[in-house]
Amino acid sequence: MQKILIAVISLFSFTLAQSQIQKVELQASGLTCSMCSNAIQKALSSLGFVESVTTDLNKNIFTVSVKPDARPDLDAMKNKVEGAGFFVANLWAYTNFSQVSVKNDAHVTIDGMTFHFMDVKNLTLNGTQKVKLLDKNFVVAKEYKKMTKLTDMQCYETGYMEDCCNIGKKGGKQRVYHVTI
Amino acid sequence: MRNIILCLLLLTGFSVQAQELYIMTDPASNVPANSIGVRVSNKLMPRPYDNNRYGYRVLPEVMFGISKSFMLRGTAYASNMFQKGMQFEGGNVYAKYRFLSIDDLHSHFRMAAFGKVSVSNNPLTMQHTRQHIINGEPHSLTNVYRSNEIDLDGNHSGFNAGVIATQLVHKLAVSGTIFYTSRWDNIDAPKVPGISRHAANYSLSAGYLLLPRVYKDYRQPNFNIYVDLLGASALDGKGYYLDVVPGIQFIFNSISRLDLAYRVQAAGNMERFNTSSWLLRYEYNFLNALMKKEK
Numbered sequence: 001m002q003k004i005l006i007a008v009i010s011l012f013s014f015t016l017a018q019s020q021i022q023k024v025e026l027q028a029s030g031l032t033c034s035m036c037s038n039a040i041q042k043a044l045s046s047l048g049f050v051e052s053v054t055t056d057l058n059k060n061i062f063t064v065s066v067k068p069d070a071r072p073d074l075d076a077m078k079n080k081v082e083g084a085g086f087f088v089a090n091l092w093a094y095t096n097f098s099q100v101s102v103k104n105d106a107h108v109t110i111d112g113m114t115f116h117f118m119d120v121k122n123l124t125l126n127g128t129q130k131v132k133l134l135d136k137n138f139v140v141a142k143e144y145k146k147m148t149k150l151t152d153m154q155c156y157e158t159g160y161m162e163d164c165c166n167i168g169k170k171g172g173k174q175r176v177y178h179v180t181i
Numbered sequence: 182m183r184n185i186i187l188c189l190l191l192l193t194g195f196s197v198q199a200q201e202l203y204i205m206t207d208p209a210s211n212v213p214a215n216s217i218g219v220r221v222s223n224k225l226m227p228r229p230y231d232n233n234r235y236g237y238r239v240l241p242e243v244m245f246g247i248s249k250s251f252m253l254r255g256t257a258y259a260s261n262m263f264q265k266g267m268q269f270e271g272g273n274v275y276a277k278y279r280f281l282s283i284d285d286l287h288s289h290f291r292m293a294a295f296g297k298v299s300v301s302n303n304p305l306t307m308q309h310t311r312q313h314i315i316n317g318e319p320h321s322l323t324n325v326y327r328s329n330e331i332d333l334d335g336n337h338s339g340f341n342a343g344v345i346a347t348q349l350v351h352k353l354a355v356s357g358t359i360f361y362t363s364r365w366d367n368i369d370a371p372k373v374p375g376i377s378r379h380a381a382n383y384s385l386s387a388g389y390l391l392l393p394r395v396y397k398d399y400r401q402p403n404f405n406i407y408v409d410l411l412g413a414s415a416l417d418g419k420g421y422y423l424d425v426v427p428g429i430q431f432i433f434n435s436i437s438r439l440d441l442a443y444r445v446q447a448a449g450n451m452e453r454f455n456t457s458s459w460l461l462r463y464e465y466n467f468l469n470a471l472m473k474k475e476k
Contacts, residue, residue: 019433023222024476026192027286028439029284029286029287029289030210030282030284030349032291033200033202033432033435034396034399034401034403034404034432034435035403035435035436035438038214038399038433038435038436038468039216039466041399041467042468042469043213043214043215043468043469046469047473055399057396057397057398057399058396059393065433074458082249083213083214083215083248083249084213084214085210085211085213085214085249086247086284087282087284089285089286090236091283105470140285140286141283141284141285142285
């Protein structure tokens with residue numbers, strides 16, 4: 001009974017849209033050996049918000065657990081992979097949503113993070129979702145090129161809020177993460 | 182989306198098994214940013230003045246990953262190639278900048294520019310004097326050995342500069358290098374006229390991962406095989422050579438490597454101190470050594 005009560009209370013207290021990235025999976029490209037993977041693993045582990053990193057050496061997929069209450073900086077993760085000498089080919093953020101309605105090719109700001117959903121149907125997100133990043137240098141060049149056809153908004157090119165995306169400040173430096181599900 | 186799934190399926194079908202930790206050449210890829218690597222290279226080379234008995238050169242090296250696209254390497258040399266007993270000979274500094282990188286999920290093409298400056302105090306010739314008794318009279322006979330092979334890893338002062346292109350496709354990693362080498366006068370060494378000063382160099386390297394077929398963890402040793410072709414043409418008419426270098430490599434704990442290679446001349450007409458040599462090298466990497474841990 002108590003549990004149900006807590007659940008009901010928490011449901012009401014979270015009527016504001018909330019999201020939290022708990023885990024990130026990223027696949028690196030251009031690797032040739034376990035020495036390269038090790039360099040990426042050590043580089044990712046050096047980030048303050050990272051709790052642990054596990055690796056699938058055959059697929060070059062790194063699973064990064066995020067410290068509780070920490071917000072992962074996805075750009076910092078990308079920079080670490082590039083610093084090790086490689087590139088991000090795929091990045092999936094396991095994000096917790098509660099009552100977030102998303103529309104195709106539209107922005108939604110959740111808990112201070114702005115997402116731009118692409119290649120999706122209009123839907124309401126709940127629970128943990130595997131969100132794939134589509135930003136430049138988070139996908140291989142070919143895929144990025146393909147995705148540019150799905151939006152006219154300039155922010156997909158820069159990764160930042162531009163005039164076109166008439167939310168918030170003009171030409172502001174608000175990071176926009178372009179994602180799909 | 183379908184393409185991504187297809188790519189993933191392909192990737193699970195076969196892991197990328199090429200290797201580009203070339204033994205005799207540098208790939209266009211860089212060492213990881215913020216890392217420090219230490220190496221000790223050991224070379225065994227026949228000494229022409231000593232009935233081709235092997236002489237020994239040791240080359241300690243330290244490498245710095247300054248950024249994702251820039252690295253530096255410093256090397257020192259000591260050997261007994263020119264005299265009895267080991268002697269400090271000099272050193273070189275090598276810098277490499279990666280200026281192009283086109284990566285796909287399981288292929289990449291990279292290009293880099295590099296340069297090296299070497300300082301050596303070795304003499305330019307090897308000499309051997311023998312005493313003979315002819316008709317009861319003592320005679321001395323001196324043989325002088327010269328080399329037109331400009332060697333910026335021990336024998337000579339000078340510099341080189343060039344470009345590297347490395348292509349990785351599925352299981353094969355091929356790298357080509359082209360560079361210009363110029364020889365300066367060695368420090369404290371008598372000048373010898375007529376020894377080559379300018380050369381065009383080129384190389385082609387290929388590597389292949391033999392073991393493991395499937396990775397389980399970072400501690401698994403890797404076993405790689407390589408072949409390098411190393412060529413030089415003197416630009417002042419002092420001949421050319423083309424060497425072939427088969428080599429093997431072990432990688433331990435994904436952090437250190439051991440290389441063994443045998444270099445031998447396949448073709449050429451250049452006057453050289455030696456046309457074959459052995460190389461044994463150990464390398465250890467300190468990742469994240471040049472950065473503070475973030476809080």
